[in-house]
Amino acid sequence: MVMAEPSSDGRFGEFGGRFVPESLVAACEELEAAFRTAWSDPVFVAEFHRVLKDYGGRPSPVTEAAQLSKKLGLRLLLKREDLNHTGSHKINNVVGQALLAARMGKTKLVAETGAGQHGVATATAAAMMGMECKVYMGAVDVERQALNVFRMQLLGAEVVPVESGSRTLKDAVNEAMRHWVAVVEDTHYCLGSVMGPHPYPWMVREFHRVIGDEAREQCAALLDGGVPDVVTACVGGGSNAAGLFSGFADSDAELVGVEPAGGAAVTRGVPGVVHGMLSYLMQDEDGQVLEAQSISAGLDYPGVGPEHAHLAKTGRATYETVTDAEVIDAFGLLSRTEGIIPALESAHALAWVVRDERLRGKTVLLNLSGRGDKDVNQMMDILK
Ligand SMILES: *Cc1c(COP(=O)(O)O)cnc(C)c1O
Numbered sequence: 001m002v003m004a005e006p007s008s009d010g011r012f013g014e015f016g017g018r019f020v021p022e023s024l025v026a027a028c029e030e031l032e033a034a035f036r037t038a039w040s041d042p043v044f045v046a047e048f049h050r051v052l053k054d055y056g057g058r059p060s061p062v063t064e065a066a067q068l069s070k071k072l073g074l075r076l077l078l079k080r081e082d083l084n085h086t087g088s089h090k091i092n093n094v095v096g097q098a099l100l101a102a103r104m105g106k107t108k109l110v111a112e113t114g115a116g117q118h119g120v121a122t123a124t125a126a127a128m129m130g131m132e133c134k135v136y137m138g139a140v141d142v143e144r145q146a147l148n149v150f151r152m153q154l155l156g157a158e159v160v161p162v163e164s165g166s167r168t169l170k171d172a173v174n175e176a177m178r179h180w181v182a183v184v185e186d187t188h189y190c191l192g193s194v195m196g197p198h199p200y201p202w203m204v205r206e207f208h209r210v211i212g213d214e215a216r217e218q219c220a221a222l223l224d225g226g227v228p229d230v231v232t233a234c235v236g237g238g239s240n241a242a243g244l245f246s247g248f249a250d251s252d253a254e255l256v257g258v259e260p261a262g263g264a265a266v267t268r269g270v271p272g273v274v275h276g277m278l279s280y281l282m283q284d285e286d287g288q289v290l291e292a293q294s295i296s297a298g299l300d301y302p303g304v305g306p307e308h309a310h311l312a313k314t315g316r317a318t319y320e321t322v323t324d325a326e327v328i329d330a331f332g333l334l335s336r337t338e339g340i341i342p343a344l345e346s347a348h349a350l351a352w353v354v355r356d357e358r359l360r361g362k363t364v365l366l367n368l369s370g371r372g373d374k375d376v377n378q379m380m381d382i383l384k
Helices: 022-039 042-054 064-073 090-103 117-129 137-144 144-152 169-183 200-220 239-246 305-316 324-338 345-353 373-383
Strands: 062-064 075-080 110-115 134-138 156-161 187-189 230-234 252-259 270-274 278-282 316-321 363-368
Touching: 022 090, 022 169, 042 090, 042 200, 062 200, 064 075, 064 156, 064 316, 064 324, 075 200, 090 110, 090 117, 090 187, 090 200, 090 239, 090 363, 110 117, 110 169, 117 134, 117 144, 134 137, 134 144, 134 169, 137 144, 137 156, 144 156, 144 278, 156 169, 200 239, 200 305, 200 363, 230 239, 230 324, 230 345, 239 252, 239 305, 252 305, 252 345, 278 305, 305 316, 316 324, 324 345, 324 373, 345 363, 345 373
Parallel strands: 075 363, 110 134, 110 187, 134 156, 230 252, 230 363, 252 316
Antiparallel strands: 062 075, 270 278
C-alpha cells in the first residue's frame, strides 16, 4: 500500500532506515515503541486533535482561488495551512511530538532549526506544555535570522549557536543529535521534517496526515465526492507535502512535489546517507554534502525525506523544480489576485502551477504551507 507504515527497519522501499551511532539506537527504539503505542491509543489521538483544534485553530479551510483560477484557466483550490497558529503546517508536528514527549515522561525538548521556523514552532509547543526547550541553530543562521532568534527567546527557549562545519542547518541537526544522546533520559528530540532516522520520517508524516485527511473530505464536498486531478506542495525536507499526499495516495490524483532549483534533492540528488537516513541528497564529486541555495531559507535543506525518494523512484509522485525568479513572480501574483500573501516556500508550488501548461482545464489542490508575513522584508528589498 502506498504511504503505509515503513518496514520494521524503517525502510520505504530501499530508502530510510536508521543510520545512527550505537548510542542513539536505544533512543530511537524507545521513541518508535512509544509512538506506535500512542498512535493506536484513541485517547492520545483525541487529545492530539483537540489541541490542534483549540490551540492550533484546525481544521484549516480549503479556499477556492477564483480570480487566479480564471487567470490561469484551471480550478485552483488552496489548503490553508497558513491560517494555523504560528502561521504554517509546522504546528501539527510539534504539538504531536510535545504530547508524545510528555507521555514518555520527558520534560525537555531539543530541536534543530535553519531559518528559525521550526525552532519557533518547537519553542511554542514547549511553552504551551510547560517544558524546557533548547534550539540548535547554525551561527550563520543566528546572524541572518535575528528576529526568529528573538521570537524563540521570547517564548522561553534557549538558542545555541552551532560553530561547526558550514555553521548552518545540516550542522545544527548533527549537533542536536549529539546533544540528545547525552540527555535522552529527560529530553525528547523534536525533529522538524520527515527526515532523520526511523521512526522520524514515519512519525512526522503521521502527525501531518491531518492536512491530507481534512483536504480529502473538503475536496469531496466541493467536487461531488471526487478528488482533484493534481495535488501539489513544496518540498524542503518534505513534511507538508507528505502530510497532504497521505490523504490522496490511494486515489487517482496525481501527486507533484516542487523543489527549489538550488536545492533539488529528488530531481538532481544521488542516494547517500545523511542525518541517520538513506535518501537522495545533493553531494559533490567527493561525496561531500552540498549547501542548498534558495530564495526561501525554509527550503534550504540538501536532502529530502526518504519516503519522497521512494515515491519518486516508484513513480507514484513526481517532482518539479522552479527558479527563484518564478517564485518571486508567484509570490506577488497570489498576493494581488487573491489577497493572500504566501510563504516563499509555498510560492514554489504555485510557481509550478503557473508555469505548467499541462494543467490548463484541470482541478489543482495546492498546499499553502504558510503565510508570507515572515518574508515581506526580504521581498521588499528584492521588489522595491
Ligand atoms: C518549514 C517550511 C516548509 C518546508 O518544510 P517541509 O518539511 O518541506 O514541509 C515549507 N513551507 C513552510 C511555510 C515552512 O515553514
